[in-house]
Amino acid sequence: xxxxxxxxxxxxxxxxxxxYVQRKGIVISEPTIVVVEARDKHLVRAVGDEAALLLGRxxxxxxxxxxxxxxxIQDFDTAEVLVRYFMRKAIGVSHLxxxxxxxxxxAGLPAVARKVVTEAVVMAGGKRVVLVEKxxxxxxxxxxxxxxxxxxxxxxxxxxxxxxxxxxxGGLVVSQSIHVGGEKMNDAVVNYLKKNSGMLIGDRTAExxxxxxxxxxxxxxxxxxxHVRGRDLLSARVMDVEFTAAQAHDAVLEPCMAIxxxxxxxxxxxxxxxxxxxxRNGIHLTGGAAQLYGLDRLIGGQLGIPAMLAKxxxxxxxxxxxxxxxxxxxxxxxxxxxINENL
Numbered sequence: 001x002x003x004x005x006x007x008x009x010x011x012x013x014x015x016x017x018x019x020y021v022q023r024k025g026i027v028i029s030e031p032t033i034v035v036v037e038a039r040d041k042h043l044v045r046a047v048g049d050e051a052a053l054l055l056g057r058x059x060x061x062x063x064x065x066x067x068x069x070x071x072x073i074q075d076f077d078t079a080e081v082l083v084r085y086f087m088r089k090a091i092g093v094s095h096l097x098x099x100x101x102x103x104x105x106x107a108g109l110p111a112v113a114r115k116v117v118t119e120a121v122v123m124a125g126g127k128r129v130v131l132v133e134k135x136x137x138x139x140x141x142x143x144x145x146x147x148x149x150x151x152x153x154x155x156x157x158x159x160x161x162x163x164x165x166x167x168x169x170g171g172l173v174v175s176q177s178i179h180v181g182g183e184k185m186n187d188a189v190v191n192y193l194k195k196n197s198g199m200l201i202g203d204r205t206a207e208x209x210x211x212x213x214x215x216x217x218x219x220x221x222x223x224x225x226x227h228v229r230g231r232d233l234l235s236a237r238v239m240d241v242e243f244t245a246a247q248a249h250d251a252v253l254e255p256c257m258a259i260x261x262x263x264x265x266x267x268x269x270x271x272x273x274x275x276x277x278x279x280r281n282g283i284h285l286t287g288g289a290a291q292l293y294g295l296d297r298l299i300g301g302q303l304g305i306p307a308m309l310a311k312x313x314x315x316x317x318x319x320x321x322x323x324x325x326x327x328x329x330x331x332x333x334x335x336x337x338x339i340n341e342n343l
Contacts, residue, residue: 005095007328008087009102009321011137012117014068014160015182016288017048017082018315019090020322026315027090031055034078038063041078047085056202070179071106071134071161072113076120084124098127102321107133107163107175130331132324134158134317135165136172138286141320142310146170150281151274155263155299156317157287159183162259164266166274174269178262182289184255185210192251193228197241201230210292213248216256217294217301222246256298263299282306288314 009020012032019028030048037043038061045062046054055064067079091099101121105114109131118129135154136146144152147170156163159182165175186206193199201209205228213224222245232239263283270278283305285296290313300307310316324330 004097005091005099007100007325008090009318009325011104011318012068013158014071017086018318019086020318020325021090022325026318028086032066032068034065034067034082036063036065044081047082056204069160073116073120076116080120080124083121087125098125100128101126102130102132102324104134104137104317104321105131106161106177107135107165107172108177132321133172135163135175136167137320138316139167140323141316142284142286144284151277152281153278153283155283155285157181157259157290159289162262164262166266166270168274173274174266176262176266178258180255180258185252185289188255189251198233199230199239199241200233201228209243209248213245214252215249215293216298219245219249256295260299260302279305282308284308284310286310286313286316
């Protein structure tokens with residue numbers, strides 16, 4: 001039996017949760033879903049990958065819960081169950097001393113919401129909890145010069161939130177978090193088909209359509225199309241409609257423009273000296289939903305600033321937190337600006 005548990009980092013996302021174990025790397029990447037008994041949500045049937053297989057297919061006796069919405073905990077008990085499950089899966093339970101846990105949070109998360117996250121992780125088995133704002137961790141994971149007197153801009157587009165920030169000297173200079181991300185794009189596809197075709201589709205189908213066809217820029221000359229199956233809202237029968245790349249672009253345009261507006265908001269409040277750095281070094285996109293085709297071109301084209309997708313964008317936040325785990329001396333340096341520690 002190991003005396004002390006290794007430190008871990010948890011990127012607690014709206015859609016997916018990733019866990020990094022010190023000296024091992026990323027060991028878990030699973031959906032943020034818990035399936036419980038409908039009569040008593042304390043009776044857990046499945047978590048993560050196993051729960052995702054049941055999503056949309058549960059009987060009335062089972063209920064699928066997404067405990068994280070818009071980057072914040074909406075169901076405390078279920079979030080605690082989820083975190084405990086992932087912690088035990090990552091490091092086991094045979095340790096006398098509990099681990100220190102780094103947890104990602106949206107930029108500017110209110111104090112009350114921060115306390116909820118901390119309490120959930122402590123009750124799940126963490127001894128000390130360190131909250132790391134997502135854009136700071138993403139910037140570290142993307143390899144940006146976070147600790148230098150140079151301005152770097154990161155746009156982290158996750159499942160539930162988009163965090164835009166200017167990072168310099170180990171902290172966030174200007175930041176904004178909005179409740180727009182991959183899930184809002186999926187919802188936009190669902191609503192488009194509901195409004196224009198009178199058809200209802202599920203989240204999985206919407207996600208597949210978004211990945212296959214959607215783009216943030218007009219798909220000129222793109223003749224790609226697919227057949228989408230769903231339920232007729234009037235007759236409840238199964239129906240099949242043809243969905244084109246142009247329609248997919250129209251569907252996701254609104255959330256893309258919301259992200260664009262957030263980027264503008266942050267740039268307008270950036271000190272001139274750092275603005276020059278951004279013009280020279282560009283805007284870096286991280287997060288799983290940042291992989292939407294053409295999002296980098298939309299931002300770069302409208303602002304006249306180079307915009308580029310980071311390597312392995314979906315892993316940047318957890319890799320940045322992992323870097324902090326492997327270099328604990330950096331935690332004290334960043335505490336004053338980007339990290340709050342709760343003992």
